[in-house]
Amino acid sequence: MYSLLRPFLFALPPEAAHAAALGALSFSPRLASLLAPRVAARPRRRLGLLFPNPVGLAAGWDKDGKALEGLSAFGFGFVEIGTVTPRPQPGNPRPRLFRLLEHEALINRMGFNNEGMEALAQRLERLRRRPPVLGINIGRNKDTPNEEADRDYRACLERLFPYADYFTINVSSPNTPGLRGLQSASALRTLASALLDARERLETRHGRRPPLLFKLAPDLASQELDALAAAVRELGIEGLVLTNTTLARPGLERHPLAREPGGLSGRPLRPLAETILREMRERLGPEPLLIGVGGILSAEDAERRFAAGADLIQLYTGLIFRGPSLIAECARAAPAETMP
Numbered sequence: 645m646y647s648l649l650r651p652f653l654f655a656l657p658p659e660a661a662h663a664a665a666l667g668a669l670s671f672s673p674r675l676a677s678l679l680a681p682r683v684a685a686r687p688r689r690r691l692g693l694l695f696p697n698p699v700g701l702a703a704g705w706d707k708d709g710k711a712l713e714g715l716s717a718f719g720f721g722f723v724e725i726g727t728v729t730p731r732p733q734p735g736n737p738r739p740r741l742f743r744l745l746e747h748e749a750l751i752n753r754m755g756f757n758n759e760g761m762e763a764l765a766q767r768l769e770r771l772r773r774r775p776p777v778l779g780i781n782i783g784r785n786k787d788t789p790n791e792e793a794d795r796d797y798r799a800c801l802e803r804l805f806p807y808a809d810y811f812t813i814n815v816s817s818p819n820t821p822g823l824r825g826l827q828s829a830s831a832l833r834t835l836a837s838a839l840l841d842a843r844e845r846l847e848t849r850h851g852r853r854p855p856l857l858f859k860l861a862p863d864l865a866s867q868e869l870d871a872l873a874a875a876v877r878e879l880g881i882e883g884l885v886l887t888n889t890t891l892a893r894p895g896l897e898r899h900p901l902a903r904e905p906g907g908l909s910g911r912p913l914r915p916l917a918e919t920i921l922r923e924m925r926e927r928l929g930p931e932p933l934l935i936g937v938g939g940i941l942s943a944e945d946a947e948r949r950f951a952a953g954a955d956l957i958q959l960y961t962g963l964i965f966r967g968p969s970l971i972a973e974c975a976r977a978a979p980a981e982t983m984p
C-alpha cells in the first residue's frame with residue numbers, strides 16, 4: 645500500500661510531504677488502519693513500562709502530538725512526540741528539510757518548530773486513544789541560553805508530567821545553536837541533577853515517576869563517551885536514546901546537498917549510531933535502558949542494533965523510505981523475551 649503512496653509523497657518537496665502525511669493521519673486516524681502492518685507481539689517490560697513490541701517512532705515526526713490516534717493504530721510499541729519547548733517557536737526559515745534519495749537519507753535543520761508545551765498539554769488532555777507507551781521529548785527555546793536551560797526543561801517536565809510515560813531530555817539537536825554544549829559531562833551532571841530533583845518533587849505531587857532519558861549525538865569522541873558513561877552511572881540516569889542526527893557527511897562528500905547545514909539521518913548514519921550504542925553498552929553494562937535509533941532501514945539493521953545492546957529501537961527516516969511495513973519487519977527481528 646505504501647509503495648502506491650510513496651511516489652505521490654516523493655513528488656512533493658520533503659516538508660510538504662511530511663505535512664500531508666501528518667495532516668492525513670491526524671484528520672483520519674482510520675487511514676492508519678488501512679496502512680497498518682500486522683506487527684508481531686514481542687512484549688518486554690522496561691523501567692516499569694510494558695512495551696507490546698520494542699519498535700517505536702522517533703522524536704520529531706509528530707512534534708506537537710497531532711497524529712497520536714493515527715500513530716497508535718500503526719502498531720508501534722511506543723511513540724515519542726516532541727521536541728517540544730516551553731514557548732511556541734517557528735523554527736528555521738525554509739527550505740530546512742532535504743531528501744537524499746539515492747542514499748536513503750535526510751538532512752534537516754528544522755530548529756524545534758513547535759506549538760509549545762501548553763498547546764501540547766491541552767491536546768494530550770483531550771486524547772481518546774493513546775499509544776501503548778508515550779514518550780515526550782523536551783528541549784529549550786532557541787533564545788534561552790544554556791546557563792538557563794534547566795528552567796526550560798523543568799517547565800516542560802512540570803506542565804507535561806501527567807501525560808508522559810517517559811521523558812527524553814534532548815541535548816543533542818544540532819539545529820539549536822549551542823544546545824550540544826549541554827552534552828559535556830559536567831553540563832550534563834548539572835542539568836540531570838536539577839531535573840532528577842524536580843522529578844522527585846513532582847512525584848510527591850502526582851504519585852508517579854516517569855523515567856528521564858537523555859538523547860545524545862553520534863558525534864562524540866571516545867573520551868567524551870567515557871565521561872558521559874561515568875556521569876550516567878553516578879547519577880543513576882535510567883536510560884539513553886542513542887542517537888540524534890549527525891553533523892558528519894559519511895560517504896556523501898560529492899552529493900550536491902551534502903553541504904546543506906543540518907543533521908543527517910538515514911542509511912549513512914547507521915554505522916555511527918550503531919557504534920555509539922555498542923560502545924555505551926560496553927561502558928554501562930546491562931542496567932540502563934538504551935534506545936537505539938539512527939539508520940535502521942531493514943530487519944537486518946534492527947537485528948544488528950539489538951545485538952549491539954539496544955533494549956528498544958526507534959525509526960524515523962526508514963519510515964519515509966520504506967513505509968510502515970518496516971515496523972513489522974523490525975518487530976519480527978527483535979529477540980523474543982520471556983516475560984517476568
Ligand SMILES: Cc1cc2nc3c(=O)[nH]c(=O)nc-3n(C[C@H](O)[C@H](O)[C@H](O)COP(=O)(O)O)c2cc1C
Pocket residue numbers: 702703704705707726727741750752754756781814817859887888889908909910911913937938939940958959960961962
Ligand atoms: C525532520 C527531522 C526532524 C527531527 N526532529 C527531532 C526532534 O525534534 N527531536 C529529536 O530528539 N530528534 C529529532 N530528529 C531525530 C530523529 O528522532 C532521529 O534521532 C534521527 O533522525 C536518526 O534516526 P533515523 O536515521 O531513523 O532517522 C529529527 C529527525 C528528522 C529527520
